[in-house]
Amino acid sequence: MKRFLAFCLTVLLLAGICTAGVSAKGTETACDGNCAFYPTIIVPGLGQSNVVVVDENGNFVRDKDGKKASAFPAYLQTGKLLKTLLRPALLSLMMQRDVGLSDAFVTALRDSFGVNTCDLNANPIGPVQTEKYPYSYARYNAEEREVVNTHIPFELYPTDLPRDHLYYFTYNSFGNHISLAEELFAYIQMVQQQTGHKKVNLVPLSQGASIVSAMLDYHPEIGDCLHKVLFVVPALDGSRIIGDVFTGRVTFLNKDYLYHGFLENIRLLDAATASLLEVVLRILPDEVWMAALQKGVNYLVEEVMTRSTGMWALCPSGDYKAAAKRYLSSPDRANIKAQTDRYYQAQKRSRANIAALQKKGVQVFDMVEYDYALINVGERWNDTNGDFIIQTDSTSMGATLSRVGETLPQGYKQQNTHCTNPAHNHLSPDGVVDASTGLLPDTTFYFKNQRHDLTQHNDIILKLAMNLIAHDDIRDVYSSPDFPQFNNGRNVKNILELLDKAADVNTKLLLPSVKKELAGAVAQANEVLSKTVDTADALPNAEARLSKALVRAGAKLPEVQAPDVLAPFSAFLFKHFGTNGYSELLKK
Ligand SMILES: [Zn+2]
Ligand SMILES: [Zn+2]
Incomplete structure (x- = not known):
C-alpha cells in the first residue's frame, strides 16, 4: 500500500500537480491527514465482532x-x-x-x-479468537466487508466519508473490560498514525458505549483526540435485563x-x-x-x-x-x-465525563429508541420505557419517559434539567418523552417503537449516522427538518426485499392493470423510503400495497399467518391443571 502511494505521489509530482500538504510521514490515507473529514471508529455492540x-x-x-x-x-x-x-x-x-x-x-x-x-x-x-481489523475499511477483504455490513450496512447506505477514514474496532463481548478499554485507547492512536489526522470520531453502539465510557474515565486526556462522539443506543448505564438476571429476577x-x-x-x-x-x-x-x-x-x-x-x-x-x-x-x-x-x-461518572468532553469542544450526539418494552426475561421488563434490550434511562442519559403504552401525566411540564433555552420544546408530540432531563437534550434523536436489535434495518438512523460521521452541518436536533428530535422507528428490510422482487418481474408479460398497480406500488414504496421523517403508517401501507401487487403479478405467494388454534386449549390446561404435565393429569 505504501509503495503504491509512493508510486502515485511520483506520478502526481511528475505530472507537475502540486498536492498541498502531502508529506512523507508514512500515512495510509490519500489525504495524508489533510482533509476536512475525520477518521471515524465504530465501536460495535454485543456480538457484532467476529x-x-x-x-x-x-x-x-x-x-x-x-x-x-x-x-x-x-x-x-x-x-x-x-x-x-x-x-x-x-x-x-x-x-x-x-x-x-x-x-x-x-x-x-x-x-x-x-x-x-x-x-x-x-x-x-x-479457545476463541477475535478477528481484528487494524486497518481501514478501504483495505477490508470481501469477508471482512460482509461481517461489518451485517451489523452496519455501509454498502447499502453510503457515507461521504472516504473509506480509508473508516475503522471498525472489534472485541470479544465476553472479554476483559479493562483490557478492551486500553485496547480502544491504543486503537485510536493507531488510527491517528495511519490517517495522519489528529482528531477522530467515535461511534459507540450499545455495549460499545460501555467500553468508550470506561476509556473516558481511565484516560480523560483522550478527549483531546476526539472531534465527535456519536452514541447509538448506548448501554451507558447497562441493561436492566442483565440487572435482573444478576440479582436473581429471571421471569421464566x-x-x-x-x-x-x-x-x-x-x-x-x-x-x-x-x-x-x-x-x-x-x-x-x-x-x-x-x-x-x-x-x-x-x-x-x-x-x-x-x-x-x-x-x-x-x-x-x-x-x-x-x-x-x-x-x-x-x-x-x-x-x-x-x-x-x-x-x-x-x-x-459517565455523564460527568461526557459533559467534560463537551466542555473541551467535542461534539456529542446520541440516538435513542423507545416505546418498546424490554424482553420479558427479567422481572422488571415492563416497569420502564425501553428499546427491547436497554431501558431508555441508560441510552438517553437520563431522559424522563412514561412507561411503554402510557404517556406522561396530564399537565406535565418540561423539566429543563439540561436545556437552558426556554424556546426549546423537548416534549415528544406523543406525550411520552421529556428529553430535557437527558444530558444532551439538543443533540439526542429519539425513535419511537424501534427495536434495539433491529437498528440496522432503520434506514433513517443509518442515513443520519452516515451524515454525522462525514459532515458537520447537522449540529443539533434543530439543524435539519429532515432529522427532527422525535421520529418513528421502522424496519425497511422487508420492503427492500419486495422492491428487489419487483425489479425482477418481467413487466412486458403482465396485463396492463396488473402492471400499472405494480408500478404504482413501487413508486409509493420508493416515495416512503426517500423520506427521513416517518409517519407511523406510511411504511406498513406501502409494504402491504407492494406485497399485494406482487402477489397479483404472480411474483410472490400470499402471506398466510397460522391461526393460533391452540391458545384456548393451553389456557384451559393452565386454568384447570396448573403447570402439570400430561402424565400427572392422567394420574388425577
Ligand atoms: Zn483525511
Ligand atoms: Zn434545548
Missing part, C-alpha cells in the same frame, strides 16, 4: 460449509448436542421424571457457552409464568408457535423443566456471565451492589470484583 473458535493448534474451526465457527453467543455443535441430550431426553420421557436430563442440559450448555468463560482474573480462557424460573405469559409475551415468536410450545411443554412433568432451567441459568450466570467483566459492564449502576454481593463476594472472586468496582465508579 469471535471464532480455534482448535488446539490455533487453526480456525470450520463448519460443514467451510465457514469459521462462531463463538458468539455460543459454539453450537448440533451433533454433539444431540448425542448429549437424546438418551436422557428419551429416558425422561419414558419414565416421566428427570433421568439425567437436567444434568445433560447443563453439559450441553457447557459445551456451547463454555468457550466464552473467563478465569478468576476475568481473562477469557476459551417462575413456573406459572413459564406456562402462561412468558412465551406469549416474548415477542420473538408468533402466537401460534407460542401456544404450541406451551402445549408441548406438558409432555414432561413441570419439575423436569424447572430443574433443567434452574441448573442451566445457574451455570450460565455463575460460570460464564459473572466471570466476564464485559458482561458486568452491562449491569446498571443501581443494581451493581446487590449483584456484586450475590456473585462476587466470595474470596476467589476478589480479583474480578476489584475490576468491576473500578468500572462501577466509571459508570457513575
Whole structure:
C-alpha cells in the first residue's frame, strides 16, 4: 500500500500537480491527514465482532460449509448436542421424571457457552479468537466487508466519508473490560498514525458505549483526540435485563409464568408457535423443566456471565451492589470484583465525563429508541420505557419517559434539567418523552417503537449516522427538518426485499392493470423510503400495497399467518391443571 502511494505521489509530482500538504510521514490515507473529514471508529455492540473458535493448534474451526465457527453467543455443535441430550431426553420421557436430563442440559450448555468463560482474573480462557481489523475499511477483504455490513450496512447506505477514514474496532463481548478499554485507547492512536489526522470520531453502539465510557474515565486526556462522539443506543448505564438476571429476577424460573405469559409475551415468536410450545411443554412433568432451567441459568450466570467483566459492564449502576454481593463476594472472586468496582465508579461518572468532553469542544450526539418494552426475561421488563434490550434511562442519559403504552401525566411540564433555552420544546408530540432531563437534550434523536436489535434495518438512523460521521452541518436536533428530535422507528428490510422482487418481474408479460398497480406500488414504496421523517403508517401501507401487487403479478405467494388454534386449549390446561404435565393429569 505504501509503495503504491509512493508510486502515485511520483506520478502526481511528475505530472507537475502540486498536492498541498502531502508529506512523507508514512500515512495510509490519500489525504495524508489533510482533509476536512475525520477518521471515524465504530465501536460495535454485543456480538457484532467476529469471535471464532480455534482448535488446539490455533487453526480456525470450520463448519460443514467451510465457514469459521462462531463463538458468539455460543459454539453450537448440533451433533454433539444431540448425542448429549437424546438418551436422557428419551429416558425422561419414558419414565416421566428427570433421568439425567437436567444434568445433560447443563453439559450441553457447557459445551456451547463454555468457550466464552473467563478465569478468576476475568481473562477469557476459551479457545476463541477475535478477528481484528487494524486497518481501514478501504483495505477490508470481501469477508471482512460482509461481517461489518451485517451489523452496519455501509454498502447499502453510503457515507461521504472516504473509506480509508473508516475503522471498525472489534472485541470479544465476553472479554476483559479493562483490557478492551486500553485496547480502544491504543486503537485510536493507531488510527491517528495511519490517517495522519489528529482528531477522530467515535461511534459507540450499545455495549460499545460501555467500553468508550470506561476509556473516558481511565484516560480523560483522550478527549483531546476526539472531534465527535456519536452514541447509538448506548448501554451507558447497562441493561436492566442483565440487572435482573444478576440479582436473581429471571421471569421464566417462575413456573406459572413459564406456562402462561412468558412465551406469549416474548415477542420473538408468533402466537401460534407460542401456544404450541406451551402445549408441548406438558409432555414432561413441570419439575423436569424447572430443574433443567434452574441448573442451566445457574451455570450460565455463575460460570460464564459473572466471570466476564464485559458482561458486568452491562449491569446498571443501581443494581451493581446487590449483584456484586450475590456473585462476587466470595474470596476467589476478589480479583474480578476489584475490576468491576473500578468500572462501577466509571459508570457513575459517565455523564460527568461526557459533559467534560463537551466542555473541551467535542461534539456529542446520541440516538435513542423507545416505546418498546424490554424482553420479558427479567422481572422488571415492563416497569420502564425501553428499546427491547436497554431501558431508555441508560441510552438517553437520563431522559424522563412514561412507561411503554402510557404517556406522561396530564399537565406535565418540561423539566429543563439540561436545556437552558426556554424556546426549546423537548416534549415528544406523543406525550411520552421529556428529553430535557437527558444530558444532551439538543443533540439526542429519539425513535419511537424501534427495536434495539433491529437498528440496522432503520434506514433513517443509518442515513443520519452516515451524515454525522462525514459532515458537520447537522449540529443539533434543530439543524435539519429532515432529522427532527422525535421520529418513528421502522424496519425497511422487508420492503427492500419486495422492491428487489419487483425489479425482477418481467413487466412486458403482465396485463396492463396488473402492471400499472405494480408500478404504482413501487413508486409509493420508493416515495416512503426517500423520506427521513416517518409517519407511523406510511411504511406498513406501502409494504402491504407492494406485497399485494406482487402477489397479483404472480411474483410472490400470499402471506398466510397460522391461526393460533391452540391458545384456548393451553389456557384451559393452565386454568384447570396448573403447570402439570400430561402424565400427572392422567394420574388425577
Ligand atoms: Zn483525511
Ligand atoms: Zn434545548
